[in-house]
Amino acid sequence: MFKTRLSEAQASVQxxxxxxxxxxxxxQLRDAMHYALQGGKRLRAFLVLEGAAIFDIPAEQAMPAACAVEALHAYSLVHDDMPCMDNDDLRRGMPTVHVQWDEATAALAGDALQTMAFxxxxDAALGEAPARLALVADLARASGAEGMVYGQALDIAxxxxxxxxxxxxxxxxxxGKTGALIGFAARAGAVIADQDPAPLAAYAEALGLAFQIADDILDVEGNEDLTGKRLHKDAEAxxxxxxxxxxxxGAKARAGELCEQAIAALEPYGERADILRDLARFTIARKH
Amino acid sequence: MFKTRLSEAQASVQxxxxxxxxxxxxxQLRDAMHYALQGGKRLRAFLVLEGAAIFDIPAEQAMPAACAVEALHAYSLVHDDMPCMDNDDLRRGMPTVHVQWDEATAALAGDALQTMAFxxxxDAALGEAPARLALVADLARASGAEGMVYGQALDIAxxxxxxxxxxxxxxxxxxGKTGALIGFAARAGAVIADQDPAPLAAYAEALGLAFQIADDILDVEGNEDLTGKRLHKDAEAxxxxxxxxxxxxGAKARAGELCEQAIAALEPYGERADILRDLARFTIARKH
Structure with missing residues (x-):
């Protein structure tokens, strides 16, 4: 069930x-944007779609928000991979954008992917203007100088x-670096439905941290063919x-605790949130 | 009158x-954003405020849109000045962000300035949700892969x-590179007021081109102390x-014609648009 729904979401989001x-x-700008949007696990888009499903919002309605969070995520990866940042040459098993083209193209494609997210x-499909505006405000908070980019700046420092x-x-x-955008994705359905996003926000807070701990574990134990990116960089640095x-x-134990916390936060939604519970378990068990 | 209003707008926007x-x-991220937002002629913000004034929208109401266009413009300058793009070390008479700090800080500060614009x-001060959402959509179109960034990509190519x-x-x-954002700025007041933006769009189209021709003339005839940026780069390249x-x-003649076209487009607004007429004249006569 979970794997099928994730695969279907990956295909429809792509x-x-x-x-x-x-x-x-x-x-070339459009080619580079298209390239940067290929592949990926689409966990953020899946969070949007499954969070929305809890409030009976169909996938077609939530789709522009699911695509927005992936475009935002893609922009952050393209810029983060550049030589002046993390200097990565491999992403999702492919050469990074500045390797495939050049740094100017990576800078511009990342810039335009951020714009595309907003x-x-x-998109009118998402619902009335106040809901769409609330999504814009929430994404800006999550991704800017008090959210994702703030976390990236702390990382560089x-x-x-x-x-x-x-x-x-x-x-x-x-x-900031990974949690804020995961938080946006988890809350988006509640924002579209004009419902209290607090349970999903609590779920996302634990999930985001578990996700990052799992990433750190993969950096040590993972397989470059499966992850599609360079590993062991943190230890080397x-x-x-x-x-x-x-x-x-200790890290595995902490990820497990956070997974349980995330699952517990979904209690108000009963079995409507089963897929999101599976997603929490998948997050800490994944090999890529 | 014109100079006084422009000075007042510069101060209130800052x-x-x-x-x-x-x-x-x-x-450091916040410091770099603050730094990148200092100085500048604020012509885009002024366009927003004066375009809004035609529809009796007070400056306090239009101010977030005036700030948004300046934040968007500042992001484009910070990224455009980076070594992988135009590689400029001087902007508004000060070292560029990547010179003052480093390239990673310039990449992140530019990214966060774009987010800040959206x-x-x-901001609730701008009016009802549909108007604010229309501004978001208009800025995205003007600044992304079919607007400003598209123009920058053509420039690099x-x-x-x-x-x-x-x-x-x-x-x-x-x-794309300069016209699209000037178009957004000129239309913003009409968008906030839910009025037909066509006359202002026609004004902006002629003004944007006149502005760029004036920039090209300044690159040949200008003074680096007054412009605060490196000149003669185009000819050298x-x-x-x-x-x-x-x-x-020929360029001066063309700029003059475009100035007259821009002024003619404002006819429907009568003397309410006199400041915008002055702005068109200022654009082609400026020394910085």
Missing amino acids: TALDARVAQYPAG ELLT AETAATPLTLEQITKLQE GKATFVSLLGLE | TALDARVAQYPAG ELLT AETAATPLTLEQITKLQE GKATFVSLLGLE
Whole structure:
């Protein structure tokens, strides 16, 4: 059930993203945007669609928000992979955008993917203007100078800091860098339905941290063919991670606790949230 | 009258931008955003405020849109100045962001300034949700893969093209690179007031092109102390400009014609648009 729904969501989100990009003027910029939007687990889009399903919002209605969070995520990866940031040459098993083209194209494609994310949230399919505007405001808060980009800036600063980060500091960093956008994705259905997003926000807070701990574990234990990205970079760079701070077994135990917390937060929704419970379990068990 | 209103707008826009940035978490990212938002002619913000005044929209109401267009413009300058793009070390008389800090900070500050622009358009001061949402959609169209960033991509591609651009190609490029955002700024008041933006759109189309021709003339005839940026770069790079294609006198004549076209487009608004007429004249006469 879970795997089938995730596969279906991956396919429908890819179709919708490709259709939107195809409407832009042809050229290298559009090619690079299209390229950066291929593949990926689509967990953020899936969160949007399944969060929306709890409130009986059909996938067609929530789809522009699902695509928006993936476009936003793709922009952050394209810029984060650039030589002046993480300098990664491999992403989702393919050369990164600045390797495939050049740095200017990566900068511009990332810029335009961010714009595309906000544009998608103005799509009439999502519902009335106040709901769409609330999504725009929520995505801006989650992804800007107090959300994702703030976390990325803390991450860059940590690389040149004299001492490794503490557990408290790395938790704050990751709440911005990965947690904020996962929070947007989880809340989006409630925002569209004009319902209280608090249970989904609590779910996302635990899920986001579990997701990042799982990423840190994969960086140590993972397989580059399965993850499609360079691994062991954190240890080589001497960066503090949840694994370096808690140990491998400690990190796995903490991810398990957070998974249980995430599942518990969904209690108000009963069995309507079963897929989101499965998603929490998948997050910490995934191999990629 | 015109100079006084422009000075007043510059001061009030700076105050509003500084106040918004001060709400973000402290740190280098916020410092770089604040830095990138200092100075500038604020012609785009002024266009928003004066376009709004035609429809009796007070400056306080239009201010978030005026700030949004300046934040969007600032992001484009920060990224455009980076080594992988235009590689400029001077902007508004100060070191560019990547020179003052580093490239990662410039990438992130630009990213967060774009987000800030969209966030500002969700400000309740601007009016009802449909108007704010229309502004978000209009800014996304003007600044993304079919607007400003598209123009920037054409500009980058032109640098490595075998033959210089034709007048038609450079006009299309500039319609995206500078024209689209000027169009957003000019239309914003009509969008907020839910009135027909066509006259202001026609004004902006002529103004945007006149503005770019004036920039090309300044690149040849200007003073680096007054403009606060490096000049003569286009000729050194062998890039086609309106001056290289039309000659200096031809470019001046064309800018004058466009100025008259812009002024003529404002006819429906009578003397309520006198400041915008002055702005068109100022655009082609400016020394910075």
